[in-house]
Amino acid sequence: MQEAHIVSKEKLLPVTVLSGYLGAGKTTVLNHVLNNRQGLKVAVIVNDLSEVNIDAELIKEGGGLSRTEEKLVEMSNGCICCTLREDLLREVERLAKDGRFDYILIESTGVGEPVPVAQTFTYIDEEHGIDLSTYCRLDTMVTVVDAYRFWHDFSSGETLLERQQAVGEDDTRDVVDLLISQIEFCDVLLLNKCDLVQEDELNELEQVLRKLQPRASIVRTSHGKVEPKEILNTGRFNFEKASTSAGWMQELQNAHHTPETEEYGISSFVYERRRPFHTERLTAWMADWPEEVVRAKGILWLTTRNAVAQNLSQAGPSIQIGPAGLWVAALPAAEREATLAEEPELKLDWDPVYGDRITKLVLIGINMDKAVLTEGLDRCLLTDAEMQSNWSKLKDELPNASSEQLEMILSGSEK
Numbered sequence: 513m514q515e516a517h518i519v520s521k522e523k524l525l526p527v528t529v530l531s532g533y534l535g536a537g538k539t540t541v542l543n544h545v546l547n548n549r550q551g552l553k554v555a556v557i558v559n560d561l562s563e564v565n566i567d568a569e570l571i572k573e574g575g576g577l578s579r580t581e582e583k584l585v586e587m588s589n590g591c592i593c594c595t596l597r598e599d600l601l602r603e604v605e606r607l608a609k610d611g612r613f614d615y616i617l618i619e620s621t622g623v624g625e626p627v628p629v630a631q632t633f634t635y636i637d638e639e640h641g642i643d644l645s646t647y648c649r650l651d652t653m654v655t656v657v658d659a660y661r662f663w664h665d666f667s668s669g670e671t672l673l674e675r676q677q678a679v680g681e682d683d684t685r686d687v688v689d690l691l692i693s694q695i696e697f698c699d700v701l702l703l704n705k706c707d708l709v710q711e712d713e714l715n716e717l718e719q720v721l722r723k724l725q726p727r728a729s730i731v732r733t734s735h736g737k738v739e740p741k742e743i744l745n746t747g748r749f750n751f752e753k754a755s756t757s758a759g760w761m762q763e764l765q766n767a768h769h770t771p772e773t774e775e776y777g778i779s780s781f782v783y784e785r786r787r788p789f790h791t792e793r794l795t796a797w798m799a800d801w802p803e804e805v806v807r808a809k810g811i812l813w814l815t816t817r818n819a820v821a822q823n824l825s826q827a828g829p830s831i832q833i834g835p836a837g838l839w840v841a842a843l844p845a846a847e848r849e850a851t852l853a854e855e856p857e858l859k860l861d862w863d864p865v866y867g868d869r870i871t872k873l874v875l876i877g878i879n880m881d882k883a884v885l886t887e888g889l890d891r892c893l894l895t896d897a898e899m900q901s902n903w904s905k906l907k908d909e910l911p912n913a914s915s916e917q918l919e920m921i922l923s924g925s926e927k
């Protein structure tokens with residue numbers, strides 16, 4: 513029988529997770545905090561993809577942990593966001609039940625995604641019957657950004673596999689997509705290695721990060737020297753807020769339009785149209801992606817995939833398009849009515865002719881010319897004459913139109 517373990521909310525063990533790309537300075541931050549932790553008894557979990565846990569060695573050498581009173585848990589040969597998720601659950605449960613610690617600090621691998629790690633603390637794991645929220649609370653998600661290498665990594669166009677940093681053979685992520693996912697889901701951004709970057713460049717980078725992630729506090733550090741109170745016991749984590757904190761999402765929901773920064777020309781806007789794209793023209797436009805657009809994200813209406821809304825996600829040179837789900841307008845009548853009855857808010861933005869079909873794209877960039885970009889995208893929309901033509905003759909050379917999707921498009925299309 514499972515031992516009952518009920519802890520009052522104030523006594524829940526706080527947890528801080530450090531994420532950030534390889535070499536950004538996570539271990540350096542960890543060592544600094546351990547050496548300045550003001551009497552807190554800390555348990556540290558260090559995750560390394562390889563068999564040899566180098567970071568754990570660096571922490572032992574760092575001398576910030578008391579050998580008798582504290583604990584260093586090494587989790588090697590996998591990633592706590594995927595292959596070692598169960599091990600993470602069990603370790604955290606064990607450390608919390610131990611009752612000796614005031615805090616758990618976790619250093620994720622440089623290639624780890626923060627969302628699944630946060631989910632581990634937020635949701636009951638039905639499979640293993642572990643509910644970490646009865647023992648501990650996720651206090652702060654921290655992302656360490658390497659101010660010196662940021663733009664190099666952001667614009668490299670390389671995949672993790674090409675850099676031999678992938679979690680496995682099927683890990684097809686681009687370096688930039690990983691950087692973006694770490695920045696867009698966090699409570700605190702540590703802009704580290706500031707000693708290596710000019711003030712002006714730092715100001716610009718900070719403004720870009722602020723646009724990409726308006727909710728997080730941004731702290732500049734050199735050699736990981738951060739005030740522990742910036743990342744411990746901040747009480748900042750909130751899954752709901754973190755999940756919707758990305759700059760593009762805030763912009764899309766119109767909740768938070770951060771003003772343009774004149775000095776560095778960093779801005780954002782939403783491109784919204786109730787007319788589908790001519791897929792070939794849009795593909796050509798995207799192939800020559802305007803490099804002043806740093807991040808674009810949103811939903812596309814493509815003529816050649818008229819039944820399925822498409823997600824577009826771009827960061828630097830990485831552009832991904834994939835199905836987001838059927839437009840409600842493409843559902844058979846009975847299903848459509850049922851969906852509208854269930855989700856009446858859909859009616860608020862329902863077009864009498866096109867239903868929920870729409871393109872809504874957030875563009876974030878440096879020195880963007882909104883008029884030029886808007887004109888460029890408008891030229892990719894169907895013309896009035898094309899709107900009247902037979903859309904099934906239009907070509908679609910986007911790579912991920914699987915036959916299954918195309919089938920849905922053909923049978924679901926009302927055109």
Ligand SMILES: Nc1nc2c(ncn2[C@@H]2O[C@H](COP(=O)(O)OP(=O)(O)OP(=O)(O)O)[C@@H](O)[C@H]2O)c(=O)[nH]1
Binds near residue numbers: 532534538540707
């Ligand atoms: N100049 C400079 N070097 C730094 C700074 N922070 C860390 N470093 C160095 O950068 C290198 C990587 O730092 P780590 O702390 O090991 O980075 P990490 O994010 O833990 O790296 P992985 O565990 O490989 O993902 C080390 O050689 C550090 O000494 C900094 O602010 N300035």
